[in-house]
Amino acid sequence: MRMRENTTMNLSAGVASVTVAAVLVGLKLWALGETHALSVAASLADSAMDLMVSLGALAAIAYAARPADEDHTYGHTSAEDLAALAQSVFILVSAGVIAWAAVARLLAEAPEPLLNQSRGMVVMAISVALTLGLVLWQRHVARRTGSRVVKADSLHYLGDLLPNIGALLSLWASAALGLNQIDSVVALGAGAMLAVGALRIFKGAWDALMDRSAPEEVVTGVQAVIDGFPGVQGFHDLKTRTAGSKLFVTVHVELDGKKTLNETHAIAAALRRAILYAYPDSDVMIHQDPVGVTPHPEDPSRR
Template sequence: MTQDTDTRLNLSAGVLSVSVALVLVLAKLWALAATGSLSIAATLADSGLDLLMSLGGLAAIAYAAKPADEDHAFGHTSAEDLAALGQSLFILFSAIVIAVAAIRRLLSDTPVALASESAGMVVIVFSIVVTVALVMWQRRVARLTGNRVVAADSLHYVGDLIPNAGALIALWASARYGLAQIDSVVALFAAAVMAFGAQRIGRGAWDALMDRQADPAMIDGIKEIAGNHPGVLGFHDLKTRVAGSRTFVNLHIELDGAQTLDEAHAIGAALRRAIIRAYPRADVLIHKDPTGVQPHPDDPTRH
């Protein structure tokens, strides 16, 4: 799959995410006005944040797809992490607002009755169906392209299904048994889910912006590839960092110093291709050292 194809798929997922979020915001605004349900308010706030996040994600996907230039020699993929960090702060703020409103309603001496529960239930069912369809497409795109923004957006929409299902239960309980307080309990649960998701998204984005190393399983895989590659007598100084959907890999390999430069280059190029075959979104830089060479006292310590 070419980079252009990856970009088109990622952009299609981003545009669909924005479209779905906008439709759900409008539908839930109407449902909130009709029912006065806090659990619907929770899902509305979540959908509103989804819209902001989807817009930010779409912008990040478009910007991250730009090729490296003179000012950004390693590309623009860190834009994905900046967008994710901002999204996590929005989610956390919304969760706090919903939780406070739910607690105040639970402690109130005057219970708030819900209205038009049937209409609200129709909107929530519609929301669930549309969200499931979106998640299925996002997961397919993420599987094909490896884009972290699309994958994270998909996980977030999966999390949206929980408060949506909770709102459906709350509206049904209110219509059937008059248990309006369940609405506030569901809203509290939805706020907790949102806060947990914000913490997870924010931590991942922060780690990437702080140049945290790649997943240990990937590092072990690269070590195995390098250690078993023909002509490579040893390796050291394996360093990785993650930026958006890209993983940057630096590796020093030890080769027979008596061979020609062409032979050494062929071994290094073949190793680079092998690593990229295993990890297609990796950006690999390989430095070649003759085996047995003694490091200069001024050289950094090997790892």
């Protein structure tokens, strides 16, 4: 029952994220047409990225609620990483176009004037308010459910407040002080932030698709759970990887060889539950070895 409630809350956060992102994309498209402000264009690109990331997060939450099928016994979470690679390329291209246009305006003898700044400021103020409301709801859901996907999406939107506020300030500076060049400077800064975020997304997705081990703090956390666990006298061959939002853990634990199969199974099962408690969205496989056992000389892994 609790799991169903958590899934419902996580889905509500995902739907809210997608809805807000879609509304912001529509509003900023209109504001860009009205103002011709590059800072608004940068904020629009950021919101478009948000929409794609939020759709990926919503898909991840929905997939997490589905059991694995016969064709995909490890689930479908790698699709998130493939989508993230495409997203990062799109974001990098967008950041490059915005930066190029910003530099061109800065170097132009007669920069293009901004129009209808007041309308643009209204849109950006609405964007800030909607983003703040979404972040508050996501944090509430993350506290209740412990969802790492919702928590990550919340942090992402919190960082998006800066481009929105920057665009708002640049429009105000243009309207009140006649400083049109600030728009290009803000656009350059926002483009740099977009590029850094895109490279971070690309690296994370690439590492996951290449079966890179989980982040060091996750590996250390898993080791801490195993080390000193009642009945476990040692462990080796700890392997981790991630696929989308899912963590995979495989480990060999060393147990007293004099214990019965039922006893060693009970220890391994309890250890698996402990790891799942620490990392709920994970797949854990534990192999049991007697203490002091050495690999067989004909073991293919030794060749």
